[in-house]
Structure formats: C-alpha cells, structure tokens
Amino acid sequence: MKISIYEDNDKLRELIEMLIGSSNEFKVVGSYHNTHDILNKVIQDQPDVIIMDIDMPEHDGVEGVQIIKQKFHDIKIIMHTVFDDDDRLFTCLQHGADGYILKKDAPTLLFNAIKEVSAGGAPMSSDIARRVLQTFRKSDKPLNDYHLTDREKEILELLTKGFTYRMIGIACKISIETVRRHLKNIYQKLHVQSGTEAVAKAVTEQLLKN
Template sequence: MPDIRIIHYEDNRELREGLAFLIQATPGLELVGSFANCQRIGEEVRALRPDIALMDIDLPGISGIEAVPLVKAAAPAAQVLMLTVFDDDDKIFRAIRHGASGYLLKHTAPGEIMAALVDLHRGGSPMTASIARRVLRHFQAPAAPAEDYRLSPRELDIVKGLVAGYSYKLIASDLFISIETVRSHIRSIYEKLHVNSKTEAVLKAMREGLV
C-alpha cells in the first residue's frame, strides 16, 4: 500500500523539525510538507495532496481551528489531526465542529502520535484519553429531545457502521454497496445532521440516540 501522506503545521521550529524526523523515520508514513503557518494552506494542500494534516492550534495569522475547513475545502478526503497544548472544551469542540477527526495533546508520546496518524487513516478518531473523557462527558449529559433528522433506513445503517468504527470500505462490503454510494450517503448524512466530519456525526448520533 502507498505511504500515508502527511502535511504538518507547527510554528515551534524545534517541535516541527523533531516531528518531521519522526514521520520520515516511520515506515508507512511520508512527510510531504512542513510549515510554520497556514497563510497558504489551501494552495499547499491542493499541491501536495496529503492524506492527513497534522495541525497545531496556536499558529500565527490563521489558527489551526480556522484552517481545518480550508484543508477540507482544498482536499475533501483529507483528515485533520489536531496536536496542541489546549485542552479546554471550547477549542476541543470548535475543532471537531470545524471538521477535525482527532485531537491529541502535545505531551503525547512520539510513538503514540505516529500510531494515531495510522489509526486516523484507517478510519479511527484518535484522542488523548483526557480529551476523550471530556467528549464523552459532554455527550452523556442529559439531552433535549432529538430532532427528526429524517435519515433513511440506509443512512441509519451507515451511521451505525460509523459508530462501530467501520471504514467506508467495510461499510460498503457489509451493506453490499459501492464505496462511492457510501460516500454519497455520508454527504447526505452530514447535511441532515448539520455536521462537517465523521467524528462529529458519530458523536451527534450517540448524543441524540439515533443508533
């Protein structure tokens, strides 16, 4: 299988260079770009075609959170993994709402960061344990009555697959449909649930008791 293409945004030079070395030294990963800011992120993502953008939040000019939708606009299939010191609810949920698929704190062990990149590419949503706990607490809080999102039976089947952690390929195989059909349903699910990422769709489905 081809290497997972990584683009990295981090303004701390020492950390940026350290992670660049680790990514390049990890079998199955390829660093296609490493930048100190997001000023030209749309152009860079379109040119370099990454599978994953590894993103700090506190960047000069355009913040990492503001940059997430720019990545998705330039490369809709690309995933975004936040790597930051911030563990407050506002930034966590803003990042997820903007389309981030994972959220790690910078004290995460280097090997775990590399493993998270692989996990993300395989369909996972890696999070530092304390972040995952915050997310779960938020979605376990008493909820208002769920809206009728008018998901079709097939869309509900796909949401169940996402909640179970299945990849698009596995969902397609399980439901005897093509991956492109899965992608088409996913777009409709995002629109109906008013979300922008798989992680947000899964969390909302769990929060609203849809599956």
C-alpha cells in the same frame, strides 16, 4: 502515505518531521509554521494526513481545519496541541477534525494516530475522549423541574407539535375546556403567558424527555 505538518514551534516541527520520516510507511510532503495560504499548499502537497497545531500566529489551526475540510473531505486531520481551551476543541471537532492528540502525550501516540485515522478511526488522547463524553453526560442533568404532571407533559408536548387546543382535545379524548384548564396550569407552573413562550421553554429546557 503522505503527511504534512503545520506547527509554529520550529524545534517541535523538526522533531515531528524526524519521527515521521523515520518510518518507511510515511513521507513528509509539507511542513509549515502557520496555515497561511493553506489551500494552495494542500493542493500542491496532496497529503493524505495533516498534523495540525491549533495555536499559531496569524492563521491558526482552527481556520486550517475549516478551510481544508470544506474542500477536501477525505484528507484526514489530526489536531496536535496543548490543551487549554474547550471552545476551540469543539470548534475543531465540529468542522471535522479526525483525531485529537495532546502534545504532552508520548510521540508514539501521534505515530499510531496517523495509522488510525488513515484506517478510518478517530484517535484521541484519553483526556480529550473524557471531555467529549462529558458533553453527552451533561445533557441528562436535571436542569429544572416545574413539577408538571404526566398529563400536563403530554399536553405540552402536543402543543409543541403545533396542535391547537381543539386538536389536543381530540387527541387526548377530552373536552377543549379541559385542555384549556391544563394549559392554564402549565403556564402558571412555567411562569409564562402564552403558548409560544411555553413551547420555547419546553424545547430549550428539554422538559418533555421522560
């Protein structure tokens, strides 16, 4: 299994090289201090797994992930970094990083991570995993509550589907006048003056889930 390394700290890079080279399963085929010209380097080295630092001068790891994952989807990339920046974490994940190991973790974790990614897993430091799970949790916090009644939510939902007042009336088996009445109340509660505004608010603030 061929590994290449991108890490600007020379000492650390050599350490990783040694660690990985010590195994007879892995072979280091490339080792660089930034992601400059990474595409050609990867084409030349043909690694199976890339270990990538984020913080590097000039061409950083975020760039690297982006470029490689766009062209070579099946080369696995493990981010290896100190952890101080949520934004870059999620940018990397978005662009398809396969694993995320912190530098403060034991070196054996990095070693195991290589095996895991090549087996199709997604090794993460527990700190990272927690951070990732938190993004899911966030979404169920109760944002805002405009005290819409069930009926009002129902009608607002149909409005977001592009129904006209008349269609809503038919769908709910009530007169169009009642639909208008409900929507008037809804607009008041949401502090909006039009259907489009109400829809925008409903969708972005997720007013319609339950």
